[in-house]
Amino acid sequence: MSKTQSNSHNIKTFVKTLQNIILDGLFPVRCLGCNDFDKWICDDCHSTLPILTQQHCPICKKHETTTGQVCPECILKSKNSIDGVFVASHYNDKLLKKAIHYYKYKFVYDLSKPLSLLLAQSLQNSTLSSPDIIIPVPLHKRRCRWRGFNQAELLAKNLDLQIPVITDILLRVRYTVPQVKMKNKNKRQENLTNAFKVIDTTKITDKNIMLIDDVITTGTTLVECAQTLKQSGANKVFCLVLARE
């Protein structure tokens, strides 16, 4: 880092800290569960967040599978696509739903820590094999500017699994309507076709990849990411999410 860069970095950190001090004074952080001060989710409330004990095939959403892998019937229909989706918790849990909402739409990026912890806890008892690399589902730069951060990237970075987190090879190159606003399945598929691009295939060739996202809605985004990665030489692509919306 050059001196000028480092100075501007220091100024940014200073402004951010000052901003946090002022905001904490005006709007002190309170637990989203019990309203207690200091943390967005206090330890007691965090321990009430449920961990899913059953995983399902992400394609048919019916068949129960041990790690959320695609069931044998669906494998035939979805060649070269996603290998599975491991879901950490229940979206119908009130606290989790509220936390995800605050994280994504009220821009409380500090919630990435307790939410990453939930992801890590869910993996502890699973038989999911370790990936070679982790890739957070990318946001289009326009959407990233709007939110100020990529929610999947912060979750991946705070997971701290000692596995490289790679954020600069899978890009979202088309700005698309958020999937959650689209009801029609064909339209959703169309909306995301060619939305992603791999810019350096050498880092993913023959690699087993874990994609990370906050929630799975229809699964179209994850399937599209997985297809793009596999067309570029990836071996297996599994995904880890907080909940199924």
Ligand SMILES: [Zn+2]
């Ligand atoms: Zn609490």
Ligand SMILES: [Zn+2]
């Ligand atoms: Zn299935």
